[in-house]
Amino acid sequence: xxxxxxxxxxxxxxxxxxxxxxxxxxxxxxxxxxxxxxxxxxxxxxxxxxxxxxxxxxxxxxxxxxxxxxxxxxxxxxxxxxxxxxxxxxxxxxxxxxxxxxxxxxxxxxxxxxxxxxxxxxxxxxxxxxxxxxxxxx
Numbered sequence: 001x002x003x004x005x006x007x008x009x010x011x012x013x014x015x016x017x018x019x020x021x022x023x024x025x026x027x028x029x030x031x032x033x034x035x036x037x038x039x040x041x042x043x044x045x046x047x048x049x050x051x052x053x054x055x056x057x058x059x060x061x062x063x064x065x066x067x068x069x070x071x072x073x074x075x076x077x078x079x080x081x082x083x084x085x086x087x088x089x090x091x092x093x094x095x096x097x098x099x100x101x102x103x104x105x106x107x108x109x110x111x112x113x114x115x116x117x118x119x120x121x122x123x124x125x126x127x128x129x130x131x132x133x134x135x136x137x138x
Contacts, residue, residue: 005128007126007127007128007129008128010122010126010128011070011128011129011132014066014119014122015066015067015070018062018063018066018067019063019067021059021062021063022059022060022063022064022067024042024059025056025057025059025060025063026060027039027042028042028043028052028055028056028059029053029056029057029060031043032049032052032053032056044095044099046099046100046101047095047099048099051091051094051095051099054087054091054094055088055091055095058084058087058088058090058091059088061084061087062081062084062085062087062088063084065077065080065081065083065084066080066081066084069081069133070132073132073133073134074133075133075134077123077133078120078123078124078129078133081119081120081123082116082120082123082124085116085119085120088112088116089112089113089116092109092112092113093109096108096109
């Protein structure tokens with residue numbers, strides 16, 4: 001039986017994470033478009049509609065960039081994902097500073113930003129990501 005490397009395990013975990021993010025964002029966008037949906041709502045009612053649209057579209061963009069880039073082994077995947085994360089970070093900043101009121105909002109924002117930095121760094125600097133996204137000479 002073939003053994004998977006730590007890098008391959010990270011890549012598989014990131015694929016699962018981005019697939020889950022895509023499903024979540026598509027559910028949220030469906031709520032935004034149709035209002036009533038047959039599943040429990042995933043949208044935060046504190047956010048106005050334009051912020052929610054930005055929220056859902058940025059998550060769809062980042063997760064789609066990762067999953068499509070992984071399937072195609074596209075060399076531009078790390079940059080595309082980081083740009084998607086940048087859009088997500090901006091909407092997070094707006095949501096946190098303008099609409100959220102819970103006491104742990106700053107901790108949640110910091111954790112989200114740390115995840116973006118960790119994943120983005122891994123996509124740019126890990127040997128596995130370089131191999132998968134055909135950037136061996138980078």
